[in-house]
Amino acid sequence: MDPVTQPGESQTLFDVETTGEVQKILQTSSENDPKLKELKTFLIDWINNELKEEHIVVKSLEEDVFDGLILHHLLQKIANTQIEVEEISLSAINQKRKLGVILEAVKTHLQLEESQLMWDVHLIHSKDLLATLHLLVALARHFRPDLPLPPNVSVEVIVVEPTKTGMKTGKAIEFLTKSSDEDAALKKDGFDQLFELTPHTVNDVKQAMLNFVNKQLLTLSLAVTDLDTQFADGVILLLLVGQLEGYFINLSTFFLTPQSQEDKLHNVSLALDFLLDGGVLQNPVDPAEIVNGDLKTTLRVLYSLFLKYKKAFKP
Template identity: 75%
Template sequence: MDPVSGDTKETIFDEEVTGEVRKILQPTSENDVKLQELKTFLIDWINHELKQEHIVVKSLEEDLFDGLILHHLLQKIAKVKIEVEEITLSVVNQRRKLGLILDAVSSCMQLEEDHMQWDLNLIHSKDLLATLHLLVALARHFKPDLPLPENVSVEVVVMEPTKTGMKTGKAIEFITRSSEENAAPKKDGFDQLFELNPDKVEDVKQVMLNFVNKQLVNLSLTVTDLDTQFADGVILLLLIGQLEGFFVNLSSFFLTPTSYEDKLHNVSLALELLIDGGILETSVDPSEIVSGDTKPTLRVLYSLLLRHKKTSKPS
């Protein structure tokens, strides 16, 4: 099927920070060579930007937590003036100043709180992971040509309080990706479909629904809405297992996801399985599927449809 014409292991994810979910960097990751390279690169970058102000950073988490250096850095790279005290000694004043600076960051970069990988509490508590995410985001936005070290990832322990105790799990979290993934993706047939033939989108969705429901009949599952029913990753994981002939261990994903993080975990695991199996060749952002974006959801299902057609043909 041509989408334009309408003819018929470790979990890897980039997780948002919330007030309930806590992520702890594994001690073994702190000595990772790539992580150390990124920290050194960011320190050198900040020192270069603030050289004329005679500011020297030696430790990211220790030197940036009170907002002083972030204030100077943001003014330098974003050309914005923030009316805050230069020196703040009390914790209360530090947090107030840091909050204003982070608000300015969000405003300049047009970020929504739910999609930031840092917050005031994490930065002020000297959380290295959150500090790195903040600095990388600043660099990507204001200095897009900066050659940040690529594919830097760390192992984290994710902890989330539940009614019965604490739910924990391990994950691989990327701090930087490859330059190809950060670059604007090349347009494909689905881009053309949505741009040039939006009236045919529903036809393509119906073809995908028919394909999906045919595969899920043995599981007594039915999909009626592609946008919402694939957003939590559960049906997608079951569909992959059904098509590829293997069982996805229930302990590796959330069968009844209740939070954004649970859903992102599931979708990320599904995409990893598709990439490892050579099924999905285009880059798909798991957060877009979680948010109910039709286009990436169709891309993933179409890759499964193509694989199924190829493997179903007699040799």
């Protein structure tokens, strides 16, 4: 049976001690798969839409992404950050150096360990389509979680593994995107039904959460008027969590005036960690969704706090 690698997972493909790195080569036949072509077209359209104000047009993922120029502009746009690298690099050495800086920023933003990375400077610069797709899908899922990525896209790869006795090869099925059923199972809850079936009541829920939040923040002389935007940088969320959960949050542990997307992600991640540790949240929440102003996710987190403290809350 061929091994299967899920998105974002590392997997031992052979029970043999290795002397080098496992290499995955995309099967030529997979490049003609309609689902893969659909994913490539979707990603190209997404990048072009993100960068249309900069008059940048991507026509080929393999040919246009490898030198770091597109990745540089794309990450600055979607992460709302600045990356100090040269704009145009002509030599391979400078291109790889630029890619190294960009990919390190990606790892930081996505909060990934080295073992979780499915791309590196060499693979991207050598126009490896598999690594390039993994990288772009990861960026899209993290910074634009509402993007309807084509689901259940998989490819067949040849796996080459150096061993002490030589090279061992095999085949594997590698998934680039999750199935729509899996995404739905992970995200579907009462708030999904609220937004889908009774959208007219969303404002009522927003007002109830607004009253609850402002009641708790009264002693701090703070007030929230817009749930859609005021929780995006994580500051008020951290103060609210500290107030309700009784945490003393040292000012040195978060950004009181966050300037970048990374600062905001740090703040929101810290608040969500507190809520997970305290049992307020039963399942992890993607901090990027709150930073990106996803109202449903923000309400979901606030409602979890409301459920725990509603007995002490009198409108």
